[in-house]
Amino acid sequence: LLPISKTLFLQTSKSRRCPFHSLHESPNFSPKSPHFHHFRQYKRPPSKVSPSSAWFSGFGSNKKTAEVLPEIVKAGDPVLHEPASEVPIEEIGSERVQKIVDDMIGVMRRGPGVGLAAPQIGIPLRIIVLEDTKEYISYAPKKEIEAQDRRSFDLLVIINPRLQKKGNKTALFFEGCLSVDGFRAVVERHLEVEVTGFNRDGTPLQIYARGWQARILQHEYDHLDGTIYVDKFVPRTFRTVENVDLPLPVGCPQLGVRSLEQA
Ligand SMILES: [Zn+2]
Incomplete structure (x- = not known):
């Protein structure tokens, strides 16, 4: 979720602040990394890599592959649109799973x-990782940080997460x-969630989260069920990152927190 780039943030956010609504997401940017090979064999350049079967069978973690991080799989690839296992x-401590986590x-x-x-x-x-740092947060406007209830937290690695939505508020x-x-x-995400x-290390964990951390957890959890945010966004709000500060269309719900209707 949410790539962050100070450079683009400074380029777009400061010069293109929208007067109509300030509760925007930081305009972020993920640089393409052509020098990183794709994880899977069919997209990988011929050098510096081991066969993809080695990754799955746990024999891929020699020094050469450890130096090269996999590339991010983009929308459209079937692996992003199917439920994960x-x-x-008993395999959590295995070299293979630990390498995937790293x-x-x-x-x-x-x-x-x-x-x-x-x-x-x-x-x-079904593995997710998340982390939000003071540095990342420092790139966002203060008003936005408060509105999003965004606070830094240490790296979390969660294997086989179960997510429960809590309360009756969404953001x-x-x-x-x-x-x-x-x-x-x-x-629209639940404001509060509980994740187990x-x-x-294979130790059971339980996390109660709200605000931005709860959003990250829901976004990543969705990936494990083959769902990307583009499968569930508020209609007519999809836009390029450059246009993120522009006003929402008439009739769109306001950004911020709201209570679910008690039917
Ligand atoms: Zn994502």
């Missing part, structure tokens, strides 16, 4: 993004995805 508990962290930070799901590096397993904000370069749309699962 649970990681067998790659995911590396790819998320390279983005940089604040979250990543394993299908985004071509791995159909509408722009979000983006590393697998859908250059675009944003408003997505396992950390990378």
